[in-house]
Amino acid sequence: MKYCIIVPDGMADYPIDKLSGRTPVETARTPNLDFLAQNGQLGVVRTIPGGFPAGSDVANLTLLGYDPREYYSGRAPLEAASIGIKLGDDDWAFRCNFITASEDTLEDFCAGHIKTDEASVLIKLLNDHLSNDIIHFYPGKSYRHIMVYRGSQKMDAKCFPPHDIMGQSIQKHLPKGHGSEILTDLMERSRTFLSNHDINKVRIDLEENPANMIWLWGQGHRPKMPTFKERFNLTGAVITAVDLIKGIACYLGWDIIHVPGATGYLDTNYANKGHYAIQALETHDVVLIHIEAPDEAGHEGNVHEKVQAIEQVDCKIIGPVLEAKSKFRDLRILVLPDHYTPIVKRTHTPESVPFAAYGAGIEKGIGLPYSEANAHASGLHIKEGHRLIEHLISGSFR
Incomplete structure (x- = not known):
């Protein structure tokens, strides 16, 4: 059959x-x-x-x-497996979207479906400025990427899927709970580096939505099945x-x-x-x-x-x-x-x-x-x- x-x-x-x-x-x-x-x-x-x-x-x-x-056990660990990320038992994987933010509004959850080659450059930028011994960003496709946290902090904060809050306030939907300070800091700092990158300046010139902020959500540990x-x-x-x-x-x-x-x-x-x-x-x-x-x-x-x-x-x-x-x-x-x-x-x-x-x-x-x-x-x-x-x-x- x-x-x-x-x-x-x-x-x-x-x-x-x-x-x-x-x-x-x-x-x-x-x-x-x-x-x-x-x-x-x-x-x-x-x-x-x-x-x-x-x-x-x-x-x-x-x-x-x-x-x-x-x-x-969460969305991100599944996506991490697809791009070859090996998670330890205590690691937290997060989905990392490139989004378009306009002041306090989440305008676009996928940054105009940014091309993968452009996104890869921006992921490298994030690693250059935001990664350390316990935080690393991994490139996926288009606007969909992965951040892995390998520290000791519990990271089960309530996170909002960005496609659910299009046109709504960013501040009202930032992570809440354990680990939220780390996540919010990464998201807010990303905005500074991404907004000034040439890729996003060109996207704006072409009237395309810029990938000017990251959005972290969908976290979890490696599933056992x-x-x-x-x-x-x-x-x-x-x-x-x-x-x-x-x-x-x-x-x-x-x-x-x-x-x-x-x-x-x-x-x-x-x-x-x-x-x-x-x-x-x-x-x-x-x-x-x-x-x-x-x-x-x-x-x-x-x-x-x-x-x-x-x-x-x-x-x-x-x-x-x-x-x-x-x-x-x-x-x-x-x-x-x-x-x-x-x-x-x-x-x-x-x-x-x-x-x-x-x-x-x-x-x-x-x-x-x-x-x-x-x-x-x-x-x-x-x-x-x-x-x-x-x-x-x-x-x-x-």
Whole structure:
């Protein structure tokens, strides 16, 4: 049996007036996704357990069969693994965003999606001025980077995800609690060095958002978890441009398939992701395809881009994988967003998400096309989301 899990990040949404009361999924042309839902099982699954933040870290651990209540230790340690950072048991890893700050307002959580080569120069600048024996900055991609603290101070301060506070006060959302003085000092001092750098002066001249401050959040220790092979006796691979998902794959013992043109943004090469996934199914039991584009459009509040991203996923990823069913005698396909990213809120929300499961041995359900409303009306609600993968492997959703 082969399993292909397709995750259009943040695809689920609320009805939108601009779309005549429909959601982006209901508006988009999705014949392949509708086929899966109409000929397989359509339902909802809770990917964010109560008390946890509605993030891709928690949600993707859940949908891959790892209960966050047992295995979640923070977002940053997962991302650290993806770029080869070796954490000690007592080390604290932090996500380090480049942001655009305007006086006391957080204007842009991603600094205009700054290019990786520009960001790498700025990370070196931070290390030159702010690093020491216990603090070091590591370059990632675009605006997403890592800071590691190896000191003795407890660092469990309350930190705010920057994408949740766009347009809001910086001072009101600085870290609070253990370690907050260290974190606040780093964030505020970074502003001095970054604002005066030539890269940011040029970005302003080009009317691009400058990366003029860092934002530290998502901290945690190295997680302790069994590999996917140890848990389910299946091999796996992941296709994604997002370090967080790659980091989860590292801890699962999965291979990371590098796809030309995969950007983690709206301009990603959807067709290549589908093509490489089908190739990976030849040598792996499970292949997960993660697509960040719908989530990015949700954060930007861009309805048109979100609809377009969903259509691209349907046409260039779900369609080819569905056609490959003839190539693999026993194939099961699962499609679901990890969480909602509603256009109206421009951030993640924790509702149960709609899923469609189709393939060998999976019975036909209610026969309705894929949508948030139809999934909720199906009566199939998996409340313990980490059990979803067990339903997929067994083929039974009842």
